[in-house]
Amino acid sequence: MQALAEEPSRSGFCVARDLVPHEDLAELRAAIELALANQSRELVEAGELPAQEGSIAGGFLDGISFLLERNVVPRGARVVGNYLRKEIADAVDRLRGQPAITRFAKAILGPRIVSTPQFAVRAHCPGRFDLCFPWHQDVFFLDLEDQVRAHIVNFWIPLVPIDADAGGLDVIKESHLYGVLPHARVQQHRDAPYFMGVEPASLPPGEIVAPELHVGDALVMLDKTVHRTRMNRSPHVRWSVDIRYIEAGRPLGRSGAALAIP
Numbered sequence: 001m002q003a004l005a006e007e008p009s010r011s012g013f014c015v016a017r018d019l020v021p022h023e024d025l026a027e028l029r030a031a032i033e034l035a036l037a038n039q040s041r042e043l044v045e046a047g048e049l050p051a052q053e054g055s056i057a058g059g060f061l062d063g064i065s066f067l068l069e070r071n072v073v074p075r076g077a078r079v080v081g082n083y084l085r086k087e088i089a090d091a092v093d094r095l096r097g098q099p100a101i102t103r104f105a106k107a108i109l110g111p112r113i114v115s116t117p118q119f120a121v122r123a124h125c126p127g128r129f130d131l132c133f134p135w136h137q138d139v140f141f142l143d144l145e146d147q148v149r150a151h152i153v154n155f156w157i158p159l160v161p162i163d164a165d166a167g168g169l170d171v172i173k174e175s176h177l178y179g180v181l182p183h184a185r186v187q188q189h190r191d192a193p194y195f196m197g198v199e200p201a202s203l204p205p206g207e208i209v210a211p212e213l214h215v216g217d218a219l220v221m222l223d224k225t226v227h228r229t230r231m232n233r234s235p236h237v238r239w240s241v242d243i244r245y246i247e248a249g250r251p252l253g254r255s256g257a258a259l260a261i262p
């Protein structure tokens, strides 16, 4: 494990194969399925969805796409993002404390770590440019006095297999060695909305890698590693969760509490 844990400091990332036990991912998936079912029942009860569409909207592989296409926006805590419904928030917290993941994070960061409040459950839907984040560095989105000295590790963990079409991530190898890059409003495609991303002229020259991942694998990146979302050209939603760790005592750059890691 130690040799692999040294790879991010060289390449900016590594793929940790079979890092996350399948039972932990199954638990998160079951929590998402429960939250989707509860959310769609609430939408039907509120009259925002016809009863016969409730089970489609509650489906794991297609439900979120279905709601997006119909512009149905659930109120309150979400099934995706950072402000999560209780059913999912508890499962994500358990994953943030998952021993195999935290051991790997400690191998990179040292023995005293916390999980930062910058985490998200994501449902990237087929054919949606508006869910593709352009090239960016996570550190740019943190409120830190010293972004240069930040040292945060992101574990990007898919809940479905990631092949070239599934809407995984592209990573620029060794891009973390270029420091904090200027970001501006950029567009990935002429039909896509503008997002903050690395200014095209400042993109590092490294090789672009699109890691293929199995369920249980984690893509491990540093805060300055330049990455982006690939278009989802598959027929189904790409579910993933990203969780981050930092050495205890360092500024988090986000409001919200850190999760203590024993």
Ligand SMILES: O=C(O)CCC(=O)C(=O)O
Binding pocket: 122, 124, 131, 132, 133, 138, 154, 156, 227, 228, 229, 240, 242
């Ligand atoms: O999951 C995605 O599409 C983007 C994730 C990402 O950019 C991140 O975890 O920093």
